[in-house]
Amino acid sequence: MNISRLTYTLLLFACHALPLQAAVYNVKDFGATGDGRTIETPAINRAIAEAGKNGGGTVYVPAGSYLCYSIRLQSHITLYLEQGATITAAFPSEREGYDEAEPNDASPYQDFGHSHWKNSLIWGIGLEDIAICGRGAIYGMGLTREESRLKGVGNKAISLKECRNVTIRDLRMLRCGHFALLATGVDNLTIDNLLIDTNRDGLDIDCCRNVRISNCTVNSPWDDAIVLKASYALGYFRDTENVTITGCFVSGYDGGAVADGTFRRDEPQAPDQGFVTGRIKLGTESSGGFKNIAISGCIFERCRGIALETVDGGRLEDVTISNITMRDIVNAPIFLRLGARLRSPEGTPVGTMRRISISNVNVYNADSRYASIISGVPGSCIEDVTLSNIRITYKGGYAKEDGEATPPESEKLYPEPWMFGTIPASAFFVRHARSIRFHQVYVSFMEKDYRPAFVLDDAPNVSMKEVEVDLPDGVPLVVNSEF
Amino acid sequence: MKATHLLLTLLLALLSVALSATLPAQGASPFGRVLSGSREQPRVVACDYPEFALLLPHMAGNLKLGVISGSRSAWLNNPRNVKVASAESGVRYEVTDPILGSGSLTLRVRSLSATDGLLVEAEAADVPEGVKLLWAYGGACGEVIVDTPALAPERCHSNVFSVEGSAFTLYFGEVMHLKTVHGLTPPESEIRLSDARQQSSPLTFFQSGKQTDAPALTGALPLLNGQKYYFCMYVQSAKADYAYYMLPRL
Numbered sequence: 001m002n003i004s005r006l007t008y009t010l011l012l013f014a015c016h017a018l019p020l021q022a023a024v025y026n027v028k029d030f031g032a033t034g035d036g037r038t039i040e041t042p043a044i045n046r047a048i049a050e051a052g053k054n055g056g057g058t059v060y061v062p063a064g065s066y067l068c069y070s071i072r073l074q075s076h077i078t079l080y081l082e083q084g085a086t087i088t089a090a091f092p093s094e095r096e097g098y099d100e101a102e103p104n105d106a107s108p109y110q111d112f113g114h115s116h117w118k119n120s121l122i123w124g125i126g127l128e129d130i131a132i133c134g135r136g137a138i139y140g141m142g143l144t145r146e147e148s149r150l151k152g153v154g155n156k157a158i159s160l161k162e163c164r165n166v167t168i169r170d171l172r173m174l175r176c177g178h179f180a181l182l183a184t185g186v187d188n189l190t191i192d193n194l195l196i197d198t199n200r201d202g203l204d205i206d207c208c209r210n211v212r213i214s215n216c217t218v219n220s221p222w223d224d225a226i227v228l229k230a231s232y233a234l235g236y237f238r239d240t241e242n243v244t245i246t247g248c249f250v251s252g253y254d255g256g257a258v259a260d261g262t263f264r265r266d267e268p269q270a271p272d273q274g275f276v277t278g279r280i281k282l283g284t285e286s287s288g289g290f291k292n293i294a295i296s297g298c299i300f301e302r303c304r305g306i307a308l309e310t311v312d313g314g315r316l317e318d319v320t321i322s323n324i325t326m327r328d329i330v331n332a333p334i335f336l337r338l339g340a341r342l343r344s345p346e347g348t349p350v351g352t353m354r355r356i357s358i359s360n361v362n363v364y365n366a367d368s369r370y371a372s373i374i375s376g377v378p379g380s381c382i383e384d385v386t387l388s389n390i391r392i393t394y395k396g397g398y399a400k401e402d403g404e405a406t407p408p409e410s411e412k413l414y415p416e417p418w419m420f421g422t423i424p425a426s427a428f429f430v431r432h433a434r435s436i437r438f439h440q441v442y443v444s445f446m447e448k449d450y451r452p453a454f455v456l457d458d459a460p461n462v463s464m465k466e467v468e469v470d471l472p473d474g475v476p477l478v479v480n481s482e483f
Numbered sequence: 484m485k486a487t488h489l490l491l492t493l494l495l496a497l498l499s500v501a502l503s504a505t506l507p508a509q510g511a512s513p514f515g516r517v518l519s520g521s522r523e524q525p526r527v528v529a530c531d532y533p534e535f536a537l538l539l540p541h542m543a544g545n546l547k548l549g550v551i552s553g554s555r556s557a558w559l560n561n562p563r564n565v566k567v568a569s570a571e572s573g574v575r576y577e578v579t580d581p582i583l584g585s586g587s588l589t590l591r592v593r594s595l596s597a598t599d600g601l602l603v604e605a606e607a608a609d610v611p612e613g614v615k616l617l618w619a620y621g622g623a624c625g626e627v628i629v630d631t632p633a634l635a636p637e638r639c640h641s642n643v644f645s646v647e648g649s650a651f652t653l654y655f656g657e658v659m660h661l662k663t664v665h666g667l668t669p670p671e672s673e674i675r676l677s678d679a680r681q682q683s684s685p686l687t688f689f690q691s692g693k694q695t696d697a698p699a700l701t702g703a704l705p706l707l708n709g710q711k712y713y714f715c716m717y718v719q720s721a722k723a724d725y726a727y728y729m730l731p732r733l
Contacts, residue, residue, distance in 0.1 A: 091648050094728040145645060146652050146665075148724055199645065222645070266694050267676075271643045271654035273661060418658045 023057040025050055027066070034064020039090060041068045048074055056129070061085045061136060070099040070154065073124035073132075081136025081171060089121045089154060089177070091142035097152020099123070109232035109312075109343055110285045112147065113155055113178040114206065120159035120182075132158060133169040143177030145200040145222070156182050162234070164188050171195075174259055179204050180218075183211075185234050191216065196225075197259035202250075206231050207238035207288055213245045219258035221267065221276040225250035225303070228281070230288030230314050232344055239289040239314070245280060246296050252276030252303035252330070265302060274418055275330035275367075276303055282316060283309025283337075284415060286351065287344040293319045300326035305366065307332075308356065309415045311339030313348035318355045325362045332417040333363040333392060334372040338382050338432075340411040354383035363392040368449060370417035371425045376432035377411045381458070388439040396445030398426065403451035403479075407431075425455035425479075427469055435461045444470040452479040512631045516574055518601065519594035527594040527601050528632065532565045533576050535592065536632035537623075537716060539599050543664045544623040544653060545634040546601065546716055548590075549685030550582045551615040551703060556686035557582055586610035586708070595733070600717025602733055607706045616706045617685035618714065619677070620666055621699030625656040636679040636697035644700045646674050649727065651700060665719045667727045669712040672702035 028034065030050070031043035044059070044066065051057040056076025063084030071087070073079065081087065092098060101116035117123050121140060124130060140157045157176035160166060164187040173180045176198040183189055184206040194216045196202045202218035205211055206229040218225035226248060230240045252275075257264040270277050279300060282290050286309060300306070305326060310316040316338075326333055338353040353376070372392070376382045407420035407429070423429045426449040430436055436459065443453060453469040454477060456462055469477055513530040520526030520538070529535045537543035549558045559565070559578050566577040573593025579586075586609030593602055605616065624638035643654040649672045656662040668674070678695035682688045689701045704712070713730040717723055725733065 092726070094726075142648070144647055146647070147719065148726075149721070150724055150726055267643075267698075269641065269643050271645060271652075271661075273641060273643075273654070273656065273658045413659075416658070 036065035081134035083135040085136035092152035098154030106235040120156035140176035221252040231285035232287040252278030278303030286314035289315035305333035311341040329366040338376040382433040396447040396449035427453040549617040598723035603714040639697035671704040
């Protein structure tokens with residue numbers, strides 16, 4: 001008896017022995033074949049509908065390859081993918097495809113991908129008590145990461161809107177289009193032990209409350225790995241709050257190179273021409289706010305650095321980032337940006353960023369062009385940020401003349417370190433920020449860097465304690481434009 | 484009499500426009516056939532053999548073709564093996580090659596009306612079994628160039644190919660000034676990221692691997708007699724958003 005049959009038998013036994021527990025619905029009993037050629041969506045949706053009609057249960061997908069278009073979840077359903085089972089996103093054809101993107105009056109305020117949910121491989125709207133789990137895989141072969149609006153095109157692997165009590169666990173998710181997971185307005189969300197290796201965003205947590213993301217590996221060289229957002233896609237402002245991200249590994253190896261174990265680094269560039277992405281980020285969509293966020297015990301490799309961004313009017317407050325190690329970082333290892341893009345309903349004021357604690361962070365081999373950046377905009381300062389026990393080794397290599405530039409404000413631009421051009425500091429550039437504390441900060445360079453280490457501009461009340469920077473002779477530790 | 488004269492003038496003018504759009508231009512560049520744009524500001528250009536480039540006016544890529552049989556392969560760039568003629572607001576090529584045996588490959592090529600782009604229809608007749616068609620696309624440097632718009636490795640540095648099935652999006656240019664061009668190729672294509680520094684033959688290019696500072700895209704597909712294969716490289720917009728199944732009717 002093989003493992004999957006044993007599991008199925010045990011599930012059946014549990015079902016019969018404990019009649020009060022939810023039933024098991026094997027998709028093969030509803031006509032699925034698992035042959036990798038047949039479109040299985042009707043059979044799987046029949047199994048889900050039957051389970052839903054009976055009050056819920058486990059929809060069981062045994063080993064096999066299931067070619068699908070949109071799978072429509074219902075409340076009180078666990079979609080269980082057995083080891084060896086793969087749900088593969090089919091390419092849309094002239095006659096068949098994914099469910100159509102539903103109308104959304106709020107679509108001007110965020111990208112197309114964020115504004116619709118039904119044009120996905122697996123989707124649920126307004127559901128409760130759902131799970132997608134098992135050691136099987138979701139392969140988004142036929143999903144797009146691009147911008148086609150053709151009828152039948154799908155662009156997300158899992159998409160959830162206004163749901164609660166959701167668990168996603170143990171799956172492998174490969175090449176998932178625009179998003180491996182888009183969760184918008186979801187409360188009580190647990191994401192655990194996923195292996196995601198994808199061609200655009202990994203986990204997008206948008207306007208969600210009480211979220212646990214743990215033990216996930218996300219390789220996403222062409223966009224962000226784990227990203228918290230607060231868009232206006234629901235048609236109303238909603239914060240993303242009470243979120244923990246722990247024990248995760250994020251990276252920008254070649255697409256597929258983590259899942260296949262080769263960890264190849266042949267492809268240095270992302271489509272946006274800013275080098276591989278694969279980071280943890282708050283933003284860019286930030287109409288609502290972010291509060292009570294804890295990111296800890298995570299590893300970054302061959303990717304961009306950590307980014308906290310609020311540019312659309314949201315309040316980004318009470319965030320801790322601790323016990324992080326990063327290697328081979330292709331842009332600013334730490335990037336804090338309060339901006340004024342304001343892609344929100346008219347009249348939305350500039351947001352806030354305050355009470356941020358970044359501690360116990362080690363960075364090795366970070367690109368030096370953009371150093372690390374803490375920047376608000378004129379009239380709106382980032383406030384109350386503590387950086388403690390920070391160790392950064394930059395590549396270095398910039399000249400004294402590079403330290404004389406005045407970066408543009410770029411208040412309304414899409415936030416990325418490149419918006420400022422080459423930064424005049426070698427360690428930290430701080431502008432329009434107040435009450436910033438650098439305590440136990442140690443910076444060194446692989447190649448000598450002749451820019452000042454810290455450049456402060458409109459940055460009152462900056463404190464430094466036990467700050468050590470390996471500077472060439474004659475290069476100042478701090479340049480403060482106020483003096 | 485006056486009306487006849489007017490009609491004749493109109494016909495001559497139309498003929499002149501059609502000829503100027505498809506006849507070879509004077510000069511050294513082999514890309515003398517202007518499929519879209521003007522002689523002074525060409526946007527889609529072709530050679531007297533099946534090789535094409537998009538100039539929008541920035542260089543947005545070059546499409547070239549070859550054939551493979553076993554360990555032999557050849558680029559379809561020898562004008563002596565090509566009969567070329569203006570046809571249907573574009574160009575018609577009939578290509579022979581020792582690899583094609585006594586058979587031939589016919590290509591009908593034209594620009595698109597709804598956007599900047601190129602549409603190629605290819606059909607083989609009487610070619611031996613086992614022959615593959617090789618296509619290569621790349622060299623989109625994103626700058627206005629004055630020399631030959633070939634698939635040159637020094638133009639490939641910023642090229643990032645997002646491949647989805649047999650379609651691709653090519654990203655190029657610089658941060659904050661991104662450019663894209665879309666490509667649709669036959670679903671039978673086996674597509675590989677390849678090294679534009681290794682183009683001595685189609686097979687060498689196809690097998691070159693992706694460890695390079697000059698990435699380009701290659702694809703190989705079985706060339707079956709009587710089957711029509713389509714290629715479309717274009718700038719996507721709300722009015723021009725295509726899937727492969729739409730190409731025969733485009």
